[in-house]
Amino acid sequence: MARQVRQTLPDPPPEYDQQYIAALARSINNYMGQAQALGEVIAAHFIMTDVPTATTGLPVGTMYLKTLTSGEKVLTLVLAGDP
Numbered sequence: 001m002a003r004q005v006r007q008t009l010p011d012p013p014p015e016y017d018q019q020y021i022a023a024l025a026r027s028i029n030n031y032m033g034q035a036q037a038l039g040e041v042i043a044a045h046f047i048m049t050d051v052p053t054a055t056t057g058l059p060v061g062t063m064y065l066k067t068l069t070s071g072e073k074v075l076t077l078v079l080a081g082d083p
Contacts (some may be wrong), residue, residue: 008027009024009027010023010024010027048063048075051063051064051065051075052064052065053065053066053067055078055082055083056083058078059078060077060078060079060080060082061077061078062077062078063075063076063077063078064076064077064078
């Protein structure tokens with residue numbers, strides 16, 4: 001999920017009018033757009049479950065756990081041309 005920027009809703013006027021409803025709709029649309037947008041995430045912790053250990057059938061860019069010849073395991077990405 002993308003980084004969320006807090007949207008404040010407009011204060012309601014004594015009588016509802018077209019401008020207030022339009023401002024409210026814009027605020028809700030902005031929130032929905034941010035909630036569904038793909039974006040950069042900065043996190044102190046990252047938990048990944050069911051990590052694949054082979055590239056077979058994975059799309060480019062997918063993370064998987066690769067075992068090096070030394071036996072060390074590293075988290076890496078599927079690249080174009082990986083088997």
